[in-house]
Amino acid sequence: MIHPKTEIKHISDEVGYGVFATELIPEGTIVYVKDSLEIVVSPTDYLLYTGEMQDVIEKYSYIDENGNRIISWDFAKYVNHCCNCNTISTGYGFEMAIRDIHPGEQITDEYGIFNLETEIPLICSESHCRKKVGPTDFDSHYQVWDEKIRKSIAHLFEVNQPLMPLIDTETRGQLDQFFQDPTTYRSVYSLKHKKELKKHPSILANGIGH
Incomplete structure (x- = not known):
């Protein structure tokens, strides 16, 4: 579920739609949560769809840590990537504002965290744009994301x-512990x-990525 103080707008024919804040969303605010209404497409289910449906699923989903494709039931699926994003996914399963998001500002995300299987070219005006996101982004950028x-x-x-x-209760417990x-x-x-995590046993052992 996307934060309630948001709305969807058409940006351009090239970009399509985006999600925008309707009120101030302060830094530290949870902006998206994977709730019980999200559509979960398992790897096996994905293979059973036609090529046309697979294309739609690819466009509007992200792949979670279990390899499932998650499709948001609301307009959270229209949040666009930005190399200077104002929200980001966290290890606690929700996305959070990493700076204040002002009314009328587009909510943007980091697609590199979405377990991409192929590279995606970016439409981005940021001076430090990476030009593309892809499967190697996790290893290249996770420490910066953690900061x-x-x-x-x-x-x-x-x-x-x-x-x-x-x-959920388990995540709240993890937050309390942190x-x-x-x-x-x-x-x-x-x-x-x-x-892919099997390649990094030290990260599995301590959960802090160092």
Whole structure:
């Protein structure tokens, strides 16, 4: 589920649609939660679809750490990538604002975390645009992503959180543990598809990516 203070707008024929803030969304706010209404397409189910349907699923889904494709039931699926994104996925299974998002500002995300299987060219005006996102992004950028998350998650309980009731009990327990002991931080690398995680036993062991 996307944050309630958002709306969908058409940007251009080239880009398509995007999601925009209707009110100030402060840094540390949970902007997206995978709730019970999301559509989960398992790897086997995906193979059973026609090529045309697979193309649609690819366009509007992300791949989670279990290899499932997740399709949002609301307009969260229209959030676009930006190399200077203002929200990011966290190791706790939700996406969070990593700086204040002002009314009328487009909500953008980091697609490199979505377990991409092929490279995607980017339409981006940022001066430091990576030009493409792809399967190698997790290994190349997760430490930088973790730095951004660590900074912003400190504000988690300082701001209004309309999506907090959708966070499951286990995740709340992990958050409680982190705020009591920051060394238990759950790296964003935990979102990488598990078949790839076997290459990084040290990350599996301590959960902090170092």
